[in-house]
Amino acid sequence: MADRDFPLEGKRVFVAGHRGMVGSAVNRVLRQRGCEVLTAPRPGVDLRRQEEVERWMRSEQPDAVFLAAARVGGIKANSTRPAEFIYDNLAIQSAVIESARRAGVGKLLFLGSSCIYPKMASQPIVEGALLTGPLEPTNEWYAVAKIAGIKLCQAYRRQYGCNYISLMPTNLYGPGDNFNLQSAHVIPALMHKMHRAKVSGSPEVVVWGSGTPRREFLHVDDLADAAVYLMEVYSGEEQINVGTGRDITIADLALTIREVTGFHGRLAYDRSKPDGTPRKCLDVTRLARLGWRAKTDLRRGLADTYRWFAGAEDASTDRAVSLRGNDRTLSRHRPSESSGH
Ligand code: GFB
Numbered sequence: 001m002a003d004r005d006f007p008l009e010g011k012r013v014f015v016a017g018h019r020g021m022v023g024s025a026v027n028r029v030l031r032q033r034g035c036e037v038l039t040a041p042r043p044g045v046d047l048r049r050q051e052e053v054e055r056w057m058r059s060e061q062p063d064a065v066f067l068a069a070a071r072v073g074g075i076k077a078n079s080t081r082p083a084e085f086i087y088d089n090l091a092i093q094s095a096v097i098e099s100a101r102r103a104g105v106g107k108l109l110f111l112g113s114s115c116i117y118p119k120m121a122s123q124p125i126v127e128g129a130l131l132t133g134p135l136e137p138t139n140e141w142y143a144v145a146k147i148a149g150i151k152l153c154q155a156y157r158r159q160y161g162c163n164y165i166s167l168m169p170t171n172l173y174g175p176g177d178n179f180n181l182q183s184a185h186v187i188p189a190l191m192h193k194m195h196r197a198k199v200s201g202s203p204e205v206v207v208w209g210s211g212t213p214r215r216e217f218l219h220v221d222d223l224a225d226a227a228v229y230l231m232e233v234y235s236g237e238e239q240i241n242v243g244t245g246r247d248i249t250i251a252d253l254a255l256t257i258r259e260v261t262g263f264h265g266r267l268a269y270d271r272s273k274p275d276g277t278p279r280k281c282l283d284v285t286r287l288a289r290l291g292w293r294a295k296t297d298l299r300r301g302l303a304d305t306y307r308w309f310a311g312a313e314d315a316s317t318d319r320a321v322s323l324r325g326n327d328r329t330l331s332r333h334r335p336s337e338s339s340g341h
Pocket of ligand 1: 076208209250276
C-alpha cells in the first residue's frame with residue numbers, strides 16, 4: 001500500500017454527479033470513510049454553467065472534488081448524439097475544474113474513460129498510448145472531451161500547481177446503471193432485454209453487432225474504491241488506468257447474462273448494428289504498483305446488478321418503474337446518463 005499523502009477522513013468532499021451510478025458509489029465509500037459529502041443541488045446548480053458552479057463552490061469551500069459528472073451512454077447514444085457528448089462533457093469539466101481552482105480546492109480527481117485510447121492501440125492498453133493514433137469513430141466526440149479533461153488537469157498542475165489527477169476507468173456496470181435500451185451500455189441493455197424476454201416468454205433476444213468485440217468490465221463499487229484510494233495516495237500528472245486487466249467477448253458476456261437472468265431462449269446477432277472498437281482492455285500495471293486491484297468477479301457482479309434491476313422491476317407496482325412502450329425508465333434511480341463514467 002502506498003503512502004496516504006491526502007487522507008480523506010473528516011474532509012469536506014464535493015462529489016460532482018452524485019446521482020449517477022459512479023457518483024453514488026463514490027458517495028457511499030466516502031461516507032463510510034467519515035467524510036462530509038457535499039452535493040450540488042439540482043435545480044440550482046447546472047454543472048455546465050461556470051458562474052453557477054463557481055458561486056456554489058466558493059460558498060461551500062470543499063477540500064476535495066471527485067469529478068464524476070458526465071454525459072455518458074452506450075455505443076448508440078454516443079454515435080447519434082455527438083453534440084451533447086462533446087459539449088456537455090467539455091462544459092461540465094471546464095466549469096468544475098476552473099471553479100475548483102478559484103475556490104482553492106486542495107485536490108481534484110477527474111474520471112475519464114478507456115475510449116480515450118486509439119482504436120487500434122496494442123492490448124492491453126498502457127497509459128502511454130494516449131494520443132498515439134486515431135480514435136474509434138462511434139465515440140470520438142466523447143473521447144475528445146475526456147482527453148481535454150486530462151489535459152486540463154495537467155495544464156492546471158503545470159501552470160497553477162493544482163494537485164489534480166485523472167483516472168481512466170474501463171467499461172463500468174453495477175447497481176444504479178442506466179437500463180434505457182436506447183442509451184444504455186451493453187450490460188444493462190442485455191440484462192433488460194433478457195429479463196423482459198423471460199417475463200414475457202419471448203423466444204429470442206437480439207444482441208447488437210457480431211459478438212466478437214472484446215470488452216473489459218469493472219463493477220462500479222470497485223471503481224469507487226479505487227477512486228477514493230487513489231485520491232489519497234496518487235499525485236502524479238499521468239492518467240491512471242483502472243480496470244481488471246481481463247476482457248471477454250460480447251458473445252461470452254451475453255451467455256453469462258443469459259445464465260444470470262435465467263432466460264432460456266435464443267440469442268440472435270444483428271450485424272447491422274456497430275461493433276465499435278474491436279478490443280478494449282486496459283493494462284493495469286501502474287495501478288497494481290500503487291497497491292490496488294479489483295475484487296469483484298464478473299459473474300458475481302452481474303448477479304448483484306441483476307438483483308438490483310429485478311428489485312426495481314418488482315417495485316414497479318409502487319410506481320418505481322414507469323413503462324413506456326418498449327423503453328423502460330427506472331424513475332426511482334435516475335439513469336446515470338447525465339452523470340456517470
Ligand atoms: O457498451 P457499449 O454500448 O459501448 O457496447 P462501447 C459494447 C459492445 O456491445 C458493442 C455490443 O460491440 C455493441 O455493439 N452490444 C451488443 C450492445 N448488444 C448491445 C446492446 O443491446 N446495447 C449496447 N449498448 N451494446 C462505449 C462508448 O463504447 O463505452 C463510450 O461509446 C464509453 O464512449 C463506454 O467509452 C465505456 O464499449 O462500444
